[in-house]
Amino acid sequence: xxxxxxxxxxxxxxPGKKYNIPLDLNIKKVALERTPLMLPGHRMCAGCxxxxxVKLLGLALRGPTIIVNATGCLExxxxxxxxxxxxxxxxxxxxxxxGAVASGVEAALKAMKKSGRLGYDNVDVVVLAGDGxxxxxxxxxxxxxxxxxxxxxxxxxxxxxxxxxGIQRSGGTPQFAWTTTSPIxxxxxxxxxxxxxxxxxxxxxxIPYVATATPAHWADAIRKFRKGIETEGPTFIHVLTxxxxxxxxxxxxxxxxxxxxxxxxxxxxxxxxxxKGYFLTDRSLQIARNPKLKQPIEKFIELQGRFxxxxxxxxxxxxxxxxxxxxxxxxxxxxRAVNAPK
Amino acid sequence: MPKVPPEKxxxxxxxxxxxxxxxxxxxxxxxxxxxxxxxxxxIVERFSEFVANGEVHTEFIPVESEHSALSAIVGAxxxxxxxxxxxxxxxxxxxxxxxxxxxxxRLPMVLAVVNRALxxxxxxxxxxxxxxxxxxxxxxxxxxxxxxEAYDTTIQAFKISEHPDVLLPVTINLDGFVLSHTLEDIxxxxxEVVHEFLGGYRKVAKTYVDYLxxxxxxxxxxxxxxxxxxxDLYDYYxxxxxxxxxxxxxxxxxIRKVNDEWYELTGRRYGDGLIDPYAVEDADxxxxxxxxxxxxxxxxxxxxxxxxxxxxxxxxxxxxxxxFDEIRSILRGVKVVGVMDRAISYGSYGPSYLEISTAxxxxxxxxxxxxxVYGLGGRDIPPDMVEKVFMELLDIAKKGETAETFKLLGVxx
Numbered sequence: 001x002x003x004x005x006x007x008x009x010x011x012x013x014x015p016g017k018k019y020n021i022p023l024d025l026n027i028k029k030v031a032l033e034r035t036p037l038m039l040p041g042h043r044m045c046a047g048c049x050x051x052x053x054v055k056l057l058g059l060a061l062r063g064p065t066i067i068v069n070a071t072g073c074l075e076x077x078x079x080x081x082x083x084x085x086x087x088x089x090x091x092x093x094x095x096x097x098x099g100a101v102a103s104g105v106e107a108a109l110k111a112m113k114k115s116g117r118l119g120y121d122n123v124d125v126v127v128l129a130g131d132g133x134x135x136x137x138x139x140x141x142x143x144x145x146x147x148x149x150x151x152x153x154x155x156x157x158x159x160x161x162x163x164x165x166g167i168q169r170s171g172g173t174p175q176f177a178w179t180t181t182s183p184i185x186x187x188x189x190x191x192x193x194x195x196x197x198x199x200x201x202x203x204x205x206x207i208p209y210v211a212t213a214t215p216a217h218w219a220d221a222i223r224k225f226r227k228g229i230e231t232e233g234p235t236f237i238h239v240l241t242x243x244x245x246x247x248x249x250x251x252x253x254x255x256x257x258x259x260x261x262x263x264x265x266x267x268x269x270x271x272x273x274x275x276k277g278y279f280l281t282d283r284s285l286q287i288a289r290n291p292k293l294k295q296p297i298e299k300f301i302e303l304q305g306r307f308x309x310x311x312x313x314x315x316x317x318x319x320x321x322x323x324x325x326x327x328x329x330x331x332x333x334x335x336r337a338v339n340a341p342k
Numbered sequence: 343m344p345k346v347p348p349e350k351x352x353x354x355x356x357x358x359x360x361x362x363x364x365x366x367x368x369x370x371x372x373x374x375x376x377x378x379x380x381x382x383x384x385i386v387e388r389f390s391e392f393v394a395n396g397e398v399h400t401e402f403i404p405v406e407s408e409h410s411a412l413s414a415i416v417g418a419x420x421x422x423x424x425x426x427x428x429x430x431x432x433x434x435x436x437x438x439x440x441x442x443x444x445x446x447x448r449l450p451m452v453l454a455v456v457n458r459a460l461x462x463x464x465x466x467x468x469x470x471x472x473x474x475x476x477x478x479x480x481x482x483x484x485x486x487x488x489x490x491e492a493y494d495t496t497i498q499a500f501k502i503s504e505h506p507d508v509l510l511p512v513t514i515n516l517d518g519f520v521l522s523h524t525l526e527d528i529x530x531x532x533x534e535v536v537h538e539f540l541g542g543y544r545k546v547a548k549t550y551v552d553y554l555x556x557x558x559x560x561x562x563x564x565x566x567x568x569x570x571x572x573x574d575l576y577d578y579y580x581x582x583x584x585x586x587x588x589x590x591x592x593x594x595x596x597i598r599k600v601n602d603e604w605y606e607l608t609g610r611r612y613g614d615g616l617i618d619p620y621a622v623e624d625a626d627x628x629x630x631x632x633x634x635x636x637x638x639x640x641x642x643x644x645x646x647x648x649x650x651x652x653x654x655x656x657x658x659x660x661x662x663x664x665x666f667d668e669i670r671s672i673l674r675g676v677k678v679v680g681v682m683d684r685a686i687s688y689g690s691y692g693p694s695y696l697e698i699s700t701a702x703x704x705x706x707x708x709x710x711x712x713x714x715v716y717g718l719g720g721r722d723i724p725p726d727m728v729e730k731v732f733m734e735l736l737d738i739a740k741k742g743e744t745a746e747t748f749k750l751l752g753v754x755x
Contacts, residue, residue: 010567015564064564068417087567088567089563091571092570092571093417100405100410102417103410103414104413104418104421105420105562109421111400144406
């Protein structure tokens with residue numbers, strides 16, 4: 001690290017100045033030049049993948065930005081009073097209303113611009129919300145925000161359960177995963193239902209841009225965050241963020257698990273551009289071009305305690321079911337993807 | 343002589359909802375987020391017309407629920423906007439969670455509550471059970487008697503809410519249908535007079551921020567990044583409640599001051615802003631009341647005074663902050679007080695009975711206090727019913743005692 005960098009620096013945008021920070025994917029360079037969006041000293045768990053994606057988001061911002069955070073791990077662990085980790089203006093109101101709060105922030109910026117009181121050409125509004133705050137309790141306000149067309153990038157960081165309250169199942173929890181409210185019992189094999197296809201549901205809102213991303217596929221993620229910000233209107237990015245506590249894996253394995261999620265097609269990388277359709281990106285595009293690269297689902301689940309029961313011989317049928325589900329979803333996506341070989 | 347006498351105003355036939363919508367139109371509001379609910383809907387409809395015709399700079403967010411309506415204006419207010427929403431009944435109940443957050447984040451905003459009964463059974467008519475459900479939410483709660491006051495108070499509410507000593511959200515309560523859907527001649531001030539009264543667009547209050555080493559506006563500002571709504575545990579939460587308690591105390595003075603300023607401007611005032619007494623000076627018996635029923639009680643007081651009966655009325659305009667001192671000094675020496683409540687706390691009394699009892703408790707000689715719960719679900723409260731109450735109170739005053747302290751008015755047996 002260069003001695004010049006102060007990692008605790010706040011991001012100050014002077015009113016009246018024009019900002020358009022260029023997108024730079026030379027990660028070594030920007031890591032040395034840019035101070036983080038989320039300052040050091042936060043209390044996210046060791047091995048958590050959420051701060052990693054927030055760091056990548058910081059590398060994608062183009063200028064003045066306001067963050068709206070739903071209640072969740074990221075919110076509680078970054079703002080324990082009297083401290084805050086946020087280098088930009090940040091607001092948390094409640095669990096289920098991040099879409100509505102962001103709508104209000106965006107409307108305020110518009111009204112102030114209209115009346116000549118906004119000091120900037122543009123201020124970007126970005127929502128960060130977990131799976132509980134997006135799939136479940138916050139879905140209504142997200143859907144309303146999308147329908148009304150607010151110029152907001154909504155980022156779902158999906159750790160696939162209510163991790164902040166102690167690993168309870170959500171609409172984002174995958175089938176057969178153990179959680180504290182979908183335990184492995186004598187008659188039930190973890191969660192019964194498959195994961196809700198949230199990103200496709202957002203595509204169905206006919207908003208201009210939807211994408212999936214992981215912190216492991218960093219260049220892909222940064223590019224998508226930037227597109228989400230630059231696209232006028234509501235945009236949605238679904239980021240997979242493995243949770244060491246809830247998924248039961250070693251702290252060093254977060255990035256490896258992200259890679260395997262994509263390699264097994266459990267979590268394909270794609271983007272949807274309205275009027276153009278679905279496009280596979282990064283590793284998922286490579287897999288579509290060369291299906292031999294596709295790994296069996298065991299590769300994804302073998303590192304995770306929440307799926308341990310699926311590897312027992314008596315649960316072979318469940319494992320098969322999960323594989324079939326992943327295959328069907330992947331096949332469907334490949335069929336829809338404009339850039340997949342036909 | 344008021345600065346802007348009636349002849350310089352425009353007289354318009356408006357119902358209570360329209361009067362509120364018109365006041366919002368003139369108040370340089372940046373963001374309105376609202377969801378339709380009877381009997382509030384006309385506010386949203388009229389305001390949408392102002393937006394559709396380009397008469398305001400306001401961003402109107404037609405949200406998908408009241409929970410989102412309040413959430414959106416919390417976001418807008420945090421971004422430095424002047425923000426407004428309106429609701430009633432179930433809609434207010436749905437906002438409940440965010441009511442506490444709005445006040446605890448110390449964000450100025452105005453919410454018009456067009457008072458309506460709560461379900462079940464579903465009922466669209468007036469009572470105060472919706473408003474009483476938010477009495478502990480940290481909002482200033484003002485109740486109006488007529489639509490002129492609804493117009494006046496909506497404008498005043500922005501000034502009170504944004505005062506640096508207050509910084510609390512304000513609700514203006516008007517009785518569903520009785521006011522919301524009833525035409526009244528309203529004196530509308532010229533736009534520029536309202537703008538001047540409010541000091542133009544919202545001015546965001548400032549505070550010193552240690553890590554920025556300067557005084558900054560309390561808003562989401564890319565020039566001065568602040569974090570709103572952090573996690574606050576047992577080591578600080580309690581201390582953060584103290585300024586909220588203090589602000590509510592100071593709000594009394596500001597409500598009074600704004601009422602005085604309004605009087606100088608328009609020649610209209612509503613008591614001292616907190617309570618609005620009528621014929622109380624030498625009264626033996628007094629009715630206290632909230633909202634539009636005060637008009638009926640005032641009418642009955644006039645009639646009975648003409649007969650030489652010493653009766654009076656106190657209308658409570660500010661329910662939060664509650665005017666304990668003002669109530670104590672005005673009801674001192676009164677023999678019997680009938681406290682009328684258009685809401686009930688099941689297992690207890692009507693809400694204002696508890697407050698007035700508290701206000702009077704420390705007097706060495708206290709009036710006899712009787713609670714009359716009336717008008718639930720929009721049940722009518724005609725003058726003869728009020729007259730009966732006065733007669734009953736006068737009878738108790740004569741006897742010097744009563745066995746009953748809780749009565750229901752106008753209910754079939």
